[in-house]
Amino acid sequence: MDKLVDHIWVLGEDIENTIRDYPGNYSQYRAARKVEVEQINARQSVSESISPAPTSLGIKGDYSERLSYKERLEFDTLEKDLPQLEARRDELQTEMLAESDHGKMKALGEALGELTEKIDAAELRWLELSERA
Structure with a gap:
């Protein structure tokens, strides 16, 4: 070769x-x-x-990775609220399709934009918490 x-x-x-x-x-x-x-x-x-330093009292070092009680409540609340928010978004989209008045469509569009931002933030937070759960 x-x-x-x-x-x-x-x-x-x-x-x-x-x-x-x-x-x-x-x-x-x-x-x-x-x-x-x-x-x-x-x-x-x-x-x-090179071994890691022993943790005190034998407690695992990944304790901070777990969800706190407050975060667990937030996670559960997000799981309940997200489907409701998505249903409301679908309703707003349907209303926009049926609406012919420009002023009402503009108001619905603004409400839809705000709701979409809220859903995105909630989904991001839910994802962060679900990775640690």
């Missing part, structure tokens, strides 16, 4: 699935790859040898 190639393209050997360019023959590629693997293993062994 060394006599056939003088340039190697390696496809997807790492996590990012990138294309890597190795000038040289196959033996040179294998030697370079061996050095890279050894460096990666050395970095991993160093990071594994």
